[in-house]
Amino acid sequence: KAGVTQTPRYLIKTRGQQVTLSCSPISGHRSVSWYQQTPGQGLQFLFEYFSETQRNKGNFPGRFSGRQFSNSRSEMNVSTLELGDSALYLCASSSGGLQETQYFGPGTRLLVL
Amino acid sequence: AQSVTQLDSHVSVSEGTPVLLRCNYSSSYSPSLFWYVQHPNKGLQLLLKYTSAATLVKGINGFEAEFKKSETSFHLTKPSAHMSDAAEYFCVVSERGTYKYIFGTGTRLKVLA
Numbered sequence: 001k002a003g004v005t006q007t008p009r010y011l012i013k014t015r016g017q018q019v020t021l022s023c024s025p026i027s028g029h030r031s032v033s034w035y036q037q038t039p040g041q042g043l044q045f046l047f048e049y050f051s052e053t054q055r056n057k058g059n060f061p062g063r064f065s066g067r068q069f070s071n072s073r074s075e076m077n078v079s080t081l082e083l084g085d086s087a088l089y090l091c092a093s094s095s096g097g098l099q100e101t102q103y104f105g106p107g108t109r110l111l112v113l
Numbered sequence: 114a115q116s117v118t119q120l121d122s123h124v125s126v127s128e129g130t131p132v133l134l135r136c137n138y139s140s141s142y143s144p145s146l147f148w149y150v151q152h153p154n155k156g157l158q159l160l161l162k163y164t165s166a167a168t169l170v171k172g173i174n175g176f177e178a179e180f181k182k183s184e185t186s187f188h189l190t191k192p193s194a195h196m197s198d199a200a201e202y203f204c205v206v207s208e209r210g211t212y213k214y215i216f217g218t219g220t221r222l223k224v225l226a
Contacts, residue, residue, distance in 0.1 A: 098207075
């Protein structure tokens with residue numbers, strides 16, 4: 001089976017712009033989670049989607065949003081970018097059950113200038 | 114609330130010597146625990162998972178971890194380090210009743226020739 005794929009792999013944006021990141025889960029997986037990884041804060045949970053519904057949300061401002069499509073692909077959007085949004089954004093997929101193993105994609109590295 | 118604490122931010126070992134990466138967890142119930150590895154500029158790869166079936170869990174690439182309830186520990190070990198093991202390792206607990214992971218702060222393993 002193909003793994004989790006994320007596009008694009010690298011992005012450079014300027015402050016105030018918005019960005020959309022995409023994640024395609026492993027075939028058959030219905031849950032997609034997003035995490036932000038920074039040197040200062042480590043890995044932090046953003047949100048999780050299952051069957052197009054957001055089931056959990058982390059402690060991030062409303063500028064961070066996401067959605068999931070009927071084919072389980074997910075997108076994450078960050079509006080009004082700030083310098084502090086520079087990070088590696090990781091997507092993970094699972095079958096969707098509680099405490100199921102999550103499989104991670106390679107990430108999208110976002111640099112905000 | 115569940116949490117994990119990785120006791121060492123950096124560990125250095127010589128090639129061919131044993132590896133010990135320490136992780137303590139906090140949970141009022143029997144948790145699901147994971148170890149993931151992240152190589153530079155890559156996503157997270159699952160090493161192993163504990164789900165109460167057996168206290169000694171064997172993972173990929175010769176790694177294993179032992180769940181010790183009395184010590185609330187889930188340390189990762191490998192008998193003989195290889196240069197390719199140099200990476201960052203994350204201990205993770207799956208938060209009960211949600212679908213999100215809680216990550217430790219990571220341990221960077223350096224393998225000396």
